[in-house]
Amino acid sequence: MPYIELGNDAPGMTGLLRYRPETGKVLSELAEVLLRGDNTLSRGERELIASYVSTLNGCRFCAMSHGAFAAAQLPGGESVVADACSAPDTAPVSGKLRALLRVAAAVRDGGSAVTPQDVAAARQAGATDAEIHDTVLIAAAFCMFNRYVDGLGTTAPDDPALYAHRAAHIVAHGYLRD
Template identity: 90%
Template sequence: MPYIELGNDAPGIIGLLRYRPETGRVLSELAEVLLRGDNTLPRGERELIASYVSTLNGCRFCAMSHGAFAAAQLSGGEPVVAEACSAPDTADISDKLRALLRVAAAVQRSGTAVTPEDVAAARKAGATDTEIHDTVLIAAAFCMFNRYVDGLSTTTPDDPALYAHRAAHVVTHGYLP
C-alpha cells in the first residue's frame, strides 16, 4: 500500500506519474529519450540496462517492467533478460553489452565507482562515447526512478502477464501519455 494517497490505483511509477502530472510528464519524457530515442544501442538493450540496475537496486516493479520491455524487444526474450540480470558475466549477450552492464553496475554503486578501466573495457568491446554516456545516464536515472517507486511504497503486481501486457503498449507507443 502506498505511503501517500495517490488518488488512483495504478501500480508502481504509473500511479506516481498520474499523481503529479507536472513532474510525471518530465520523467516520462526522460524515459522516452533514454530508452526509445535515436541511438546506436538497440531499445531492447537499453531496457535491459534499466532492468539490470533496477534488479541491483531491489526495485521489483521497475525490474519486472523493464525486464518485460527488454524481453519483448530482444532476441532470446525473457530467458536472456533473466540470465543477464542475474549473471551478466556468463549471459548470452554481446561483449559490448556485458561491458556496458559493468559500467551500469558501477554507477548503481556510486558515480565515482566508474573507473577509467570500465570505460576502456567498454570502448574495447565496441561501445561509442555516446553509448557509454547513455548507459551512465540510464543507470543514474533508474537509481532515481527506483528510489521514487520504492520510497513511496507503490503497488507491485506479481503477475508477469501484467508486465507483458504493458510491454506491448510501451514497445508500440512509448512512455509519453
C-alpha cells in the same frame, strides 16, 4: 499500499506519474529519450540496462516492467533478460553489452565507482563514447526512478502477464501519454 494517498490505484511508477502529472510528464519524456530515442544501442538493450540496474537496486516494479519491455524487444526474450540480470558475465549478450552492464552496475554503486578501466573495457568491447554516456545516464536515472517508486511504497503486481501486457503498449507507443 503506497505510503501516501495517490488518488489512483495504478502500481509503481504509473501511479506516481498520475499523482503528479507535471513531474510525471518530465519523467516520461526522460524515459522516452533514454530508452526509445535515436541511439546505436537498441531499445531492447537500453531496457535491459534499466532492468539490470533496477534488479540491483531491488526495485521489483521497475525490474519487472523494464525486464518485460526488454524481453519484448530482444532476441531470446525473457531468458536473455533473466540471465543478464542474474549473471551478466555469462549471459548470452554481446561483449559490448556485457561491458556496458558492468559500467551500469558501477554507476549503481555510485558515480565515482565507475573507473577509467570500466570505460576502457567498454571501448575495447566496441562501445562508443555516446553509448557509454547513455549507459551512465540510464543507470543514474533508474537509480532515481527506483528510489522514487520504492521510497513511496508503491505496489508491484506479482503476475508477469501484467508486465508483458504493458510491454506491448510501450513497444508500440512509448512512454508519453496521449
